[in-house]
Amino acid sequence: MKEDYLKIIFELGGSHKKVSNKDISLGLGIAAGSVTEMVSKLADEQLVVHEPYAGISLTPKGEKYAAELVRKHRLWETFLVDKLHYNFADVHQEAEVLEHQTSDRLATALDNFLQHPKACPHGGVIPSASGEFPEVSRVLLADAKDGEKVTLERFLDNHELLTYLEELQLRPGDEVTVVRHEPFEGPLVIKKAGADQPINVSYKASHNIFIRADK
Template identity: 60%
Template sequence: MTPMKEDYLKIIFELGGTKKKVSNKQIALSLDIAAGSVTEMVGKLVQDGLAKHTPYAGISLTAEGIRYAETLVRKHRIWEDFLVDKLNYDLPDVHSEAEVLEHVTSERLVDSLESYLGHPTHCPHGGAIPDKDGHYTEDSHTALADTEDGTVVSIERFIDNHDLLLYLHDIALKIGQSVKVIKHDPFEGPVTIEVQTTGQQIPVSYKAAHNIFVK
């Protein structure tokens, strides 16, 4: 399987494609690519039996696609945890390293890493880590962009994207913070949030708000 197909499987997994339909727009926003490219790759995943597509509704993973995605995500996120926890990598820098390491990691090695790290349940950007039997706590799939004004939520996780993580570092938004959604500006404008502990108001870009998940 090509690395590009694997990236699609992982992002559909991250966006909730094990339980619901994910739109082409969501995939395009998260991968920062043109919608036309998504349509083409979705067709290939369907042809390979890894995904199901319903016109005007979206795409979800088949049982085979889910198993493949869980294996990829497990290796990727365990390596991210190792790089941050043991080698002191900055969070925005771990994705590209983990992307390489996951492809050369045997099941024996990932099991040993998991044990060495104390069986972590979540990676540094908040995503659940499946164990070797495929068990994990389901992530929230409620995007900040879809949260109503006036709602107080907790930041649960971020999509694993280098540019996004750099942006969130710059605006000092962190996993676990409690924030209140103040307003959604029209025409794909920012979502303004207020950090509950400090009262600081932060405008979060339209694209970033679709890649931040809350509960």
């Protein structure tokens, strides 16, 4: 579905930079060939710009559409977790259905009811009704250096990923130290602040977690 592609490009920073086919593929868990085909269709609809060997970015039209989808999706996720006490990892699919049935009026009412949350339970910023959103980290956990101390800031909105990270007991806001990158697309070894045992985070998951460096 094209909306899923627009949302993942938005999440990966496609409003401000070029996003690679590989990152979209990892984020959606879809083969690179399928990504190329859909990106071509989005470009035909003037929702993205695709520069071969450089990457993909959202057009103003694509960004407006994506921000609207993301806003409604994340408001529902926040409602489901905060008010209906859904599990952290289980809200994505429910919100996926609800976002498409949500009018702008309902989104505004939901935002008011929730007292204008800034981020969803997975750390993703919630755009305003006008489509504005603050700049967020675009740095992946996979790109952190060995020995670096970082804070997990947000997770890509993917049910499989969120279930996996919940099993590892990782949440946005956790402070971790990067121990080492295992070679040949092996796991990233990290250690949570105050924990004794290291945690192995898969190669794919480490490309779906955004961080900020601790100062």
